[in-house]
Amino acid sequence: MDINEPNHHQSPQNSILTQNANKAERKQQRLSERKFKLRWVLAISCLPLFGIYTAFGIAPQTLTSNITTSMVVEEVSLPAVEQAQNDDANLTERFWYKDYVRRDDTLQSVLARVNIRNRDALDFIRTDSVASEIARSIIPGRQVKAETDADGNLFHFEYQINADAFLTITKTTDGYSAKQDDRVLEVRPILKSAKITSSLFGATDAANIPDNIAIQLADIFESEINFHTDLRRGDHFNVIYEGSYDQGELVKVGEVLAAEFVNDGKVYRAVGFRDGNNQMQYYTPEGKSTHKSFLRSPLEFSRVSSGFSVARFHPVLQRMRAHKGVDFAAPTGTRIKASADAVVDFVGQKGGYGNVIVLKHANGVSTLYGHLSRFAPELRRGAKITQGQMIGFVGMSGVATGPHLHYEFLINGQHQDPMKVALPKANILQGSNKAKFESTSSQMTAQLRLLGTSNIAALE
Incomplete structure (x- = not known):
């Protein structure tokens, strides 16, 4: 047999062994490929961890003594402290x-x-x-x-x-x-509201309104409101007056600029306007003077201690006697005002009146002021007096049981009750001032309404 000729007669057992060896080799090859791929995946996934380790740490046993260091010195300048003149x-x-x-x-x-x-x-x-x-x-x-x-x-x-x-x-x-x-003071208006619980001064004290503003209110509305007898609990008022400030602090108050008084449900309003002599006069918002030709009371503020009567038991004489005037109780030294423009008809002592002043007014009217402690300086017979001018001071000269003013009102020699006699109105505002007043009145009336409708207690 030729040795190069293929052997077509191998045994079946040898053929099966050869096939099994080939399968095992291919399986081992595929397993090696999978392990290789897995190593690459693990290597790639660990890269961020190596980065973190590198950022936050130093490998163990790393030498740091060879790192070069240096010191930097920089001079910092401090702000200069101003030396005071007096160290103490x-x-x-x-x-x-x-x-x-x-x-x-x-x-x-x-x-x-x-x-x-x-x-x-x-x-x-x-x-x-x-x-x-x-x-x-x-x-x-x-x-x-x-x-x-x-x-x-x-x-x-x-x-x-x-x-x-x-x-x-x-x-x-x-x-x-x-x-x-x-000082140059800053003048600006002050707006206040108050309610009557006992008296005018009690209401102004509770609202922190100065006494002289209360006195001005009584003067402004005295021809319409009798502050001795007409006030009712629950009456209220709004007032705007001048305030003078020094560096933001109130140092004085001036005159009333406008006011509104609600008495027993009836509303009275007044707006101030300076005349040609720079004197403050008061008018209704429509321009009618709030003052009548006569003041109802010649005192700044007081109470009626004894009214007009045709038959009164006299406390000193101890018998019935007509009281032809009104007594206003007030402390000794309280200022007395002329109730209207007049000429002094008498100044001196007269019987039970003690120190007395008689003023003669227009249209047959005269007024008498009795029991004074003293007279105003330089007051003499024939002197001209203007309404509201101070003429004397309350006292108890003559026949009197205590300090008070006895006030009489006569028309053509006949005594009238000063608290009830009809007092004529003064003239209304006229001429070129009327347009100026209307502008002022519009502004002040709007502010009074604001006080009344918004329940503002105070605005300074």
């Missing part, structure tokens, strides 16, 4: 005191209340030609400020001489210096 003053704690002059205050009590105790300052205030003005201006309501230390040593002092002038005292290296400081 910088170390002394200071205090500000503010107060107002009270009734029965003296210069000593005012200075003590604002902690001024060092002798140099007290002597300076009493003896200096400028500072000594303080002692002559101790008037209730005046403002006072002081800057001192805990021991009462004065550094700065301010005293209100009048509404728009202050006296200032300052400590210097040579002692103390004083000067008068005239």
Whole structure:
């Protein structure tokens, strides 16, 4: 047999072994390929972890001693501190005191209340030609400020001489210096509302409205409202008045600009307007004067202690007697006003009237004012008097049981009840001023309505 001839006669057993060996080899090859692919997948997935490790850590046993370091020195400039003139003053704690002059205050009590105790300052205030003005201006309501230390040593002092002038005292290296400081005040309106619970002054006190504004209200509406007998609980009013401010602080109040008073359900309004003499006059929003030719009461404010009567038991004479006037109870020294323009007909003493003034008015009218403590300076017979001018002061001269004003109203010599007699109206506003007044009236009336409808308690 030729040895190169294929053997077509191999046994079946050898053929099966050869096939199994080939299958095992192919299976091993496929398994190797899968392991290779898996290693690449794992390697790629671990790349972010290596990045994190590199960012946050240093491999263990890494040497850091070879890293080069250096020191940087940079000069920083501090802001300059301004040296005070008095080093001791910088170390002394200071205090500000503010107060107002009270009734029965003296210069000593005012200075003590604002902690001024060092002798140099007290002597300076009493003896200096400028500072000594303080002692002559101790008037209730005046403002006072002081800057001192805990021991009462004065550094700065301010005293209100009048509404728009202050006296200032300052400590210097040579002692103390004083000067008068005239202020330019800012004037702006103040709007207030109040309700009557007991009296006019009780209502204004509760609303923090100054007394002189209450007095002006009584003057404005006195020809329509009898403030002695007509007020009712629940009556209310709105008022706009001038306020003068120094550096945002109210230092004085001026005149009423407009007012609205609701008495027993009836509404009365008044708007102020300055005449050619710069005197404030009051009119209804339509331009009619609120004042009649005569004032109903010659006192700024008081109460009726005894009315007009044809038969009254006299408390001193102890018998029935006609009382031909009205008695207004008021403290001694209360100012008395002329109820209308007049000429002085009599001034002096007259029997039980004591000190008395008789004024002669137009159209046969005369008024009498009795039991005065004293008369106004330079008041004499024949002198011309204007309505509202001060003519004397309440007292109890003559036959009287206490301080009061006896007031009589006569027409052609016949006594009339001053509280009931019809008083004629004054003339209405006319001429070129009417257009100016209408503009002012429109503005003020709108503000009064705002106060009445929006329940604004106060606007300063």
